[in-house]
Amino acid sequence: MPRDVRSRTLRRAPEKEANAFQPRLRRRYSDEQLLAELRECAERIGRSPTMREFAGDARTPVHPQTMVEHFGGWNQAKRLAGLVPRRFATEEELLGQLRALGDELGRVPTGRDLDERRATMPSKSLYWHTFGSLSSALRAAGFDVPARDERIQRALDQGERLTGRLRRLPRFSDWQRARRGDTRMLSEWQVYRLFAGERGGWTTFRSALRARLEGKGVEIGPDGRVTPNGPSPQ
Numbered sequence: 192m193p194r195d196v197r198s199r200t201l202r203r204a205p206e207k208e209a210n211a212f213q214p215r216l217r218r219r220y221s222d223e224q225l226l227a228e229l230r231e232c233a234e235r236i237g238r239s240p241t242m243r244e245f246a247g248d249a250r251t252p253v254h255p256q257t258m259v260e261h262f263g264g265w266n267q268a269k270r271l272a273g274l275v276p277r278r279f280a281t282e283e284e285l286l287g288q289l290r291a292l293g294d295e296l297g298r299v300p301t302g303r304d305l306d307e308r309r310a311t312m313p314s315k316s317l318y319w320h321t322f323g324s325l326s327s328a329l330r331a332a333g334f335d336v337p338a339r340d341e342r343i344q345r346a347l348d349q350g351e352r353l354t355g356r357l358r359r360l361p362r363f364s365d366w367q368r369a370r371r372g373d374t375r376m377l378s379e380w381q382v383y384r385l386f387a388g389e390r391g392g393w394t395t396f397r398s399a400l401r402a403r404l405e406g407k408g409v410e411i412g413p414d415g416r417v418t419p420n421g422p423s424p425q
Contacts, residue, residue, distance in 0.1 A: 220253065222271075225261055228253050229272040238309045239274040273311060282331075285313055285321060289332040299334045303378065339385070346382045350400045360397050360415035 220228075232240050232248045240248070242255040242265050255265060262268040270284070292300045292312065302315050302325055315325055322328035329336045337345065353361045353369055361369070366379040377385075383392035386399065401411055410418035 220257070220261070222261075225253060225258060225268070226272040229258070229268060229274060233272075233274055233311065238314075239269060239311075280313060280317070282321060285318060285328065286332040288312055289318075289328060289334070293332070293334060299329060299336065301378065302380075342377065342381070343385055346377050346385055346396065347400055347403055349376050350382075350396065351404065354400065354404065354417065358417045360400060360411065363393050 228251055229240070229245070232245050232251050235248060235250065236244055245251060245253075245255045245258075258268040259265050262271060289300055292304060292308070296304065305312050305315050305318075305325075318325050318328040322331060326336050350361060353365065356369075357365060363379055363383070366376075366382065370376045370378060382396055386392045386395040397415070401415075404411060404417075412418060
């Protein structure tokens with residue numbers, strides 16, 4: 192091949208490769224395609240992604256800068272995708288998420304509900320940091336959340352009924368199993384935190400439960416078992 196022809200061929204090769212690459216550089220995504228990529232990434236990693244996490248997701252073909260340029264900001268893109276930004280959510284956005292979750296569940300949301308929806312819901316710690324507690328956030332969102340004294344009485348009422356079934360004071364694991372069958376019960380960790388003190392939450396709860404039952408004439412042995420011949424808990 193003559194030198195001038197070979198030279199022109201070599202010059203055209205990079206040009207052809209560049210032309211083939213240009214459509215990929217100019218690829219256009221619709222709003223919904225981009226937002227779907229965000230949601231799918233959140234599902235894969237189990238939480239609302241940061242820019243670094245999105246860029247590190249090998250199954251996501253979109254660069255986070257594309258999101259920023261397309262929607263005017265990373266957090267704006269996440270809001271449009273239904274993913275509350277993890278650090279910069281407003282109080283009203285956080286409360287709106289709680290209300291929407293309550294509508295979905297048909298009841299007051301719990302900490303466990305948030306844990307099970309980490310991909311789409313803010314974390315419990317964010318609610319604690321913003322409102323002081325999850326209970327305070329729920330009240331601000333319009334839910335009827337009992338005050339501390341009411342919840343303590345509720346825990347003791349539920350503990351009394353569970354003692355009657357078990358014929359002994361309930362252990363932490365007993366409460367866990369019982370709540371799986373009755374989600375209306377307070378969670379074991381809610382009970383623990385209600386009674387947390389110098390002796391430990393569950394020990395304090397069992398002591399309070401023992402005092403209540405013995406005040407009603409129920410005899411409880413040193414091992415926490417209800418005396419067979421004594422009155423039964425209600």
